[in-house]
Structure formats: structure tokens, C-alpha cells
Amino acid sequence: MRIAFALLATSLLPACAGQLAHAPEETGPVTVKIVAFNDFHGNLEAPKRSIEAPGRVAGETVQVPAGGAAYFASAIEELRSRNPNNAVVAAGDLIGASPLVSALFLDEPTIAALNLIRVDYNALGNHEFDKGSAEILRMQNGGCDKHSLRQPCRLEPFAGARFRLLSANTLTQSGATLVEPYGIKSFGSGARAVKVGFIGLTLKEAPSLVTPAGVAGLTFGDEADAANALVPKLKAEGADAIVILIHQGAATKVGYDDKSCEGLSGEILPILDRLDPTIDVVVSGHTHNAYVCDYGKVNPARPFLLTSAGYGGTLITDLDLVIDPAANRVVSKRADNVIVQGEAFTSSKGPVPLTDLYPRYAAQPQVAALVARYAAAAAPVAAERVGRLSAPALRTKTDWGEQVLGNLIADAQLAATRTPEAGGAEIAFMNMYGIRADLEPAADGTITYGQVFTVQPFGNTLMVKSFTGRQVRAILEQQFDSGSNSVESPNFLNPSASLRYAYDLKRPAGQRIVDVRVNGQPLQDDRVYRVAMSNFLASGGDNFTRFRDGTDVVGGISDLDALVAYLGRQEVLTPPAADRTARR
Incomplete structure (x- = not known):
């Protein structure tokens, strides 16, 4: 009897195993978190800047000390920890016009810090071109080739960016893009797998903002035309959502996280009005302003979510896309600009203390050590x-x-x-x-x-x-x-x-x-x-x-x-x- 029972049980196992293997997969929307920023400009050390934010009572404001790469890294880590489906992206000018601690070393420490932060994509801004296209390629690929008056690799070998530099409208003399035009990142698996495409765009006015040597041999095409041409390609490659990373921007008359879009203006608006309406988000920069705007309030035919996180690493944009994988589309989206509260400081107007009204972030150890190492190397020069x-x-x-x-x-x-x-x-x-x-x-x-x-x-x-x-x-x-x-x-x-x-x-x-x-x-x-x-x-x-x-x-x-x-x-x-x- 025991033998017969054992044989019966064994004979049932394949059937049971088959039933378990074909159990229905979980379905439903997938939320992807995108952490976005722009115009970092090599601000590795806390820049002694503050963000004016709402205080404890209506109508009251408080100055919140913000910025510093180590605090910036911790803020991004905290946001990423909320959702394993995440991407960190930027809209240009991460380097160039930088403080001495970065610029003295050709912005190599800024690239190293952003590698530790695990950035995924950055669209080229105008300042990435300050030292020419060969230096841009060195920033991407690493190495110690010299393209300017300053000496590369002064402190240590330079490995280059582990994230991808993007620009769909920056073309070489051969007609090819200088860097990759777009990237696609996948999230989830099975029936709940989704893909988000990221298109990088450089403002077409870049040649008027950079010395001729910086843009020699390059042309800058129309931003909207370049983006629109890629939309069908990204859709064909399975993109369920499309995010534009563009180094062009706007201004508003409201606070850094006000969603009203009041007084929205700027050179990006004509570009937005020509973009393919199936695009979901436009992460912008260049103007150093901070805003979160449902552009559908301005142009109902273009319901993009338009964001910018100010400059200098003082803010980051926390953005969620809810994607229906069955329909291959975004069903809802939201964004907030988050203050990167860092170190108290004293300005020309007096002390700017830390506040409990907004999250405080500890310095991320690896990034803090990197910044300290380069700051020590730059200190004798800076203090003269x-x-x-x-x-x-x-x-x-x-x-x-x-x-x-x-x-x-x-x-x-x-x-x-x-x-x-x-x-x-x-x-x-x-x-x-x-x-x-x-x-x-x-x-x-x-x-x-x-x-x-x-x-x-x-x-x-x-x-x-x-x-x-x-x-x-x-x-x-x-x-x-x-x-x-x-x-x-x-x-x-x-x-x-x-x-x-x-x-x-x-x-x-x-x-x-x-x-x-x-x-x-x-x-x-x-x-x-x-x-x-x-x-x-x-x-x-x-x-x-x-x-x-x-x-x-x-x-x-x-x-x-x-x-x-x-x-x-x-x-x-x-x-x-x-x-x-x-x-x-």
C-alpha cells in the first residue's frame, strides 16, 4: 500500500508542477519612477544657495539651504528606494561653468560623482560643448587625451561616464549624431514588462552660446523635428512611454513646486507646440528655473508633463509614470520638485539654518569622500x-x-x-x-x-x-x-x-x-x-x-x-x- 501510494503521489507531481508553472501572471499597471535634474554645473560642494519654500503658516516662507553632491546623491537614493523600477536622467549642462573643485580637473570629478549616483542618461547642453566635441567624447569614453589648456587626469585616471550622453539633433559633418540620439530602459518582466524611451535634445542655439572651436564641424537641427522623427522608431522598439530630455527651458511666475503653470513663458514653448502629442514627459533645463507644469493646461493638444529642477543640484524632480502594459501607454503621471536640503550656511543676508519643515539628507559616504579628495587637491590654489x-x-x-x-x-x-x-x-x-x-x-x-x-x-x-x-x-x-x-x-x-x-x-x-x-x-x-x-x-x-x-x-x-x-x-x-x- 505504501508503495502504491508513493507511486500515485509521484504520478501526480508533473500535473501539479505543470499547474504551478502556468499559474496566471500578475497583470495591471506598472509604475516607473523617474528622477530628473538639470544644470548641475559641477556643483560638487554645497553651493551656499537656498530655495524659498512655504513655511509653517499660509503666506509664510522659509529659506531652505540646498545642494552639495553628497546630499544630492542621498536624496536620489531615497527616491529610488521607493520603487525598483526607476531611472535617473538629466537635461544637460551637468558640466561646464563649474566651481574650481570640478573645473580645475576638467569636470572629471563631477562625472565620477554622477557615476556613483548611477545616472542613466543625460542630454547634451550647451556647456558640454565648452571644450569641443573631442572632449565630449572623452567625457563619455574616458582617457587622458588633452583637448584644452588644462591637464587631464591630474589626480587619477579618468574612466568616463557610465551613463549615456544623448543628443538627437547634434550632427557631425558625416550626418551622423555626435552621441547616441536616444536610449530605452526596460522595467519588470512577463506580462508586466514595460519600456520607457528617452530622447536627448540640445538647444539649436548652442552655436551662439559656445565659442566656434567648441562646435566646429557640428550642426544643430530643429529640436521638435529631431524628436518627432524618432517617435515611430521608439514605438516600433516597444517603448510604452517617451520622455524628452531637452536643454531648453521656460520660466513661470510661481514657486518651485507650484503646479499652476502661471506665467509660463520661454523659448521652449514653440518647441512643445510642435512635438508629437504622444510624448509623455518633457524634462527641460537651461533657464535655471524650477517648475512642474501640466502643459495640457496651456495647450490641450499637447498634454505633456513639463519639468525643470532649477540648477546646481539644489532640487530634483520626483516623477511617477503609471503605465498600462496591455495598452502600451501611460495612464497617469505626477511630479514634484524636491529640495535637496544639505548644509546650513551664512549668506550676505544672515544665517540660513537647516529646517525640520523639509527632509534632511545625510551625506552619501562615497560621494562625500570623492568630493573631499578633489577639494583637498584644489584647496591650495583656491585659497590664494x-x-x-x-x-x-x-x-x-x-x-x-x-x-x-x-x-x-x-x-x-x-x-x-x-x-x-x-x-x-x-x-x-x-x-x-x-x-x-x-x-x-x-x-x-x-x-x-x-x-x-x-x-x-x-x-x-x-x-x-x-x-x-x-x-x-x-x-x-x-x-x-x-x-x-x-x-x-x-x-x-x-x-x-x-x-x-x-x-x-x-x-x-x-x-x-x-x-x-x-x-x-x-x-x-x-x-x-x-x-x-x-x-x-x-x-x-x-x-x-x-x-x-x-x-x-x-x-x-x-x-x-x-x-x-x-x-x-x-x-x-x-x-x-x-x-x-x-x-x-
Whole structure:
């Protein structure tokens, strides 16, 4: 009997096993978490910035100290821990215009930190092109080939990015994309397997924001056309959702996590209005603004979720897509911008303490150790005193468009190029968007090399060109009428003390600049003037295309060296007044 029972039981096992193997799989929607950010700009150390956020009671606000790569890493880890189906993506400018701790080492430590954070994809921004396409490929593939004045691999070998750099609209002379145009990441398995496609896009205006050498041999196609052409391909490869990572952006009139889209504006809007409506999310950047907007409120035919996480690693976007694998589509989506609360600090307005109103993040040990190692290597250079200021020189723009720090930099550039052998400059101009931080002296007035580097981290060189007075006037007119420079959104130039002028926005285009004086004398249309500027401006950057018209070019020292030398000329330097421009 025992033998017979055993045989009977054995004979039943295959049937039972077969029933278990073919048990119905779990079905239903799958949630994918996407953690997104943009414009990190090599901010490895806590940047001493804060986010204005709602306080304890309605109408009250609090400043929350934010940023720092080690805290950034912990915040991302915490979000990832909520859902194993996750991806970490970025919308460009992760490197370039970086603080000294990253820039001194060609942003290699920033790439290493992002590897530890396990980023999946990043769309190329304009600053990734600061040192040219060969350096972009080194950032991707690693190695120690030298493509700039600075020495690669100064501290350790460079392995390159373990995440993929994407740009569907950056083309080489052969017509191929410089880097991969898109990536697809899979989540889950069986009946609940889903795929999300990520398309990278670089703003097509990149050539106007980068020196010519940075984009030599490249063309930048229309963003919407490039994305739309890839949608059928991604669908054919099984993508259930499509996310655009684009280095172009917007502005709103509301807070960093307000969902109302109030006052949404910017150069990304015409792109959005032409995108394939089946796209689900647009992660954006470039403007350094923070927003979460259901674009369907603006254009019902384009119900994208539009996000941006500010800049410098102070915010991250926590985004959830609920995907129905049976229907191959997103059935719901939500996003929030999360403050990366890091270290308390003291600003020019007083202490900015940590707060319990928002999550606090511990420093992630591996990233913290990486940052500490590079900070220690950079410290001797950063701490060197280069001069003293009697008061802060700020980049805050006046109502009429001047910046005290911009004027100071223009004066420094004129001083560096005034002698005949240096170009014989009579005038200098500094573009306001090329100034990346304030110069705030210590109690004894000290300004360090690290501070100056943070102000001007691009490694631009000075150039002197000849222009007629008529051409100088045309350059000034382009502040209000060239590309994105407009009366509504002017892009001001800071002049050296040798040039003063007024403008009247009620006058027609081409006639807005009035009463230009050089060294106290009226500008003469037919006289030739020698003008100093950075090589960025000299090549037409920031839409100042008339700078290209100059002749008799003389190259000079770096803009950084010019400012360092100027700060050291006097025992204590007094910042200039903002009185060189007048609005009528």
C-alpha cells in the first residue's frame, strides 16, 4: 500500500508542477519612477544657495539651504528606494561653468560623482560643448587625451561616464549624431514588462552660446523635428512611454513646486507646440528655473508633463509614470520638485539654518569622500589671495541693466588690453550672463583665486578688434534686437568706465541708443575704436553677432588672469558704481 501510494503521489507531481508553472501572471499597471535634474554645473560642494519654500503658516516662507553632491546623491537614493523600477536622467549642462573643485580637473570629478549616483542618461547642453566635441567624447569614453589648456587626469585616471550622453539633433559633418540620439530602459518582466524611451535634445542655439572651436564641424537641427522623427522608431522598439530630455527651458511666475503653470513663458514653448502629442514627459533645463507644469493646461493638444529642477543640484524632480502594459501607454503621471536640503550656511543676508519643515539628507559616504579628495587637491590654489575689495561686487542687475561686478570685469579687461602690444583697447564690454557668482570679500577685504574662478569659470581669452563708431552703436542696439535679445527681454552689456551711453526703448529699432560717449567725447560714427571682449563675444555669442565684424584682431590673456591682475593692482580696490548706462 505504501508503495502504491508513493507511486500515485509521484504520478501526480508533473500535473501539479505543470499547474504551478502556468499559474496566471500578475497583470495591471506598472509604475516607473523617474528622477530628473538639470544644470548641475559641477556643483560638487554645497553651493551656499537656498530655495524659498512655504513655511509653517499660509503666506509664510522659509529659506531652505540646498545642494552639495553628497546630499544630492542621498536624496536620489531615497527616491529610488521607493520603487525598483526607476531611472535617473538629466537635461544637460551637468558640466561646464563649474566651481574650481570640478573645473580645475576638467569636470572629471563631477562625472565620477554622477557615476556613483548611477545616472542613466543625460542630454547634451550647451556647456558640454565648452571644450569641443573631442572632449565630449572623452567625457563619455574616458582617457587622458588633452583637448584644452588644462591637464587631464591630474589626480587619477579618468574612466568616463557610465551613463549615456544623448543628443538627437547634434550632427557631425558625416550626418551622423555626435552621441547616441536616444536610449530605452526596460522595467519588470512577463506580462508586466514595460519600456520607457528617452530622447536627448540640445538647444539649436548652442552655436551662439559656445565659442566656434567648441562646435566646429557640428550642426544643430530643429529640436521638435529631431524628436518627432524618432517617435515611430521608439514605438516600433516597444517603448510604452517617451520622455524628452531637452536643454531648453521656460520660466513661470510661481514657486518651485507650484503646479499652476502661471506665467509660463520661454523659448521652449514653440518647441512643445510642435512635438508629437504622444510624448509623455518633457524634462527641460537651461533657464535655471524650477517648475512642474501640466502643459495640457496651456495647450490641450499637447498634454505633456513639463519639468525643470532649477540648477546646481539644489532640487530634483520626483516623477511617477503609471503605465498600462496591455495598452502600451501611460495612464497617469505626477511630479514634484524636491529640495535637496544639505548644509546650513551664512549668506550676505544672515544665517540660513537647516529646517525640520523639509527632509534632511545625510551625506552619501562615497560621494562625500570623492568630493573631499578633489577639494583637498584644489584647496591650495583656491585659497590664494589675489586682492582686496572695500565692498562686495555683486552681479545683481540694476533696473537700467548694469551690474557692479560686470563693470568691474569690463574695467579689468580694458586694463589688460590697453597697451599697444596688448591690442590698444579703448573700450571693453562684459556680457552679463558670463558672470557666474558674486565677489563678496572676507572681513579684511580678501578675495581669493577660488572666488574669482567661480565668477569666470569658462576659460575665455581676451580679444581686441577694430570697429567704427557706427559698428559700436550697432553692437549696443543688439542688446534689444537680436535673436532672443529683445525689448521685453534685453541682454545688457557692461561697459568699461571709458564708455557711457543712454537708451530709449520708446524709439524704433536701430535708434534706441543715444548719447554715446567715449572718454567723455561723443562717439564718432566714422572713427575707428579698439574694443576688447572675450573670445565668446568676439565670435558672436549671446546673439551679439555684430562683434564678428571687427578687424585687426589681437589675442590676449585669459579673462580670469585679467581679473586676478586687476584685483591685485591696489592694496584695496573699491568696486565701481553702476552709473555708465542711463535709461530714458
